Amino acid sequence: MPKSNIGSREAMVYKLNETTRDRLRMEGWCNVCKENQISFGDTLVIEVVKHSVSQLHVYKGGAALDAETES
Numbered sequence: 001m002p003k004s005n006i007g008s009r010e011a012m013v014y015k016l017n018e019t020t021r022d023r024l025r026m027e028g029w030c031n032v033c034k035e036n037q038i039s040f041g042d043t044l045v046i047e048v049v050k051h052s053v054s055q056l057h058v059y060k061g062g063a064a065l066d067a068e069t070e071s
Contacts, residue, residue: 032056 014028036058038044043059 014026014032017025017027019025032038036056038058045057045059047055047057049055
């Protein structure tokens with residue numbers, strides 16, 4: 001399961017599950033959003049670095065907050 005870690009914050013785990021209609025179900029994603037103050041209108045880019053490792057980029061009002069994620 002990927003973990004989200006921004007700065008010195010404790011890593012957060014979220015899980016991606018593929019559903020029957022080629023959709024993703026994201027368990028634990030609400031906690032990632034709350035911890036990183038992600039809200040409607042923010043732009044998120046999830047960059048896949050390698051298997052189970054990703055980089056989360058959060059764009060708010062012209063500023064970017066980067067989060068490294070890994071499992």
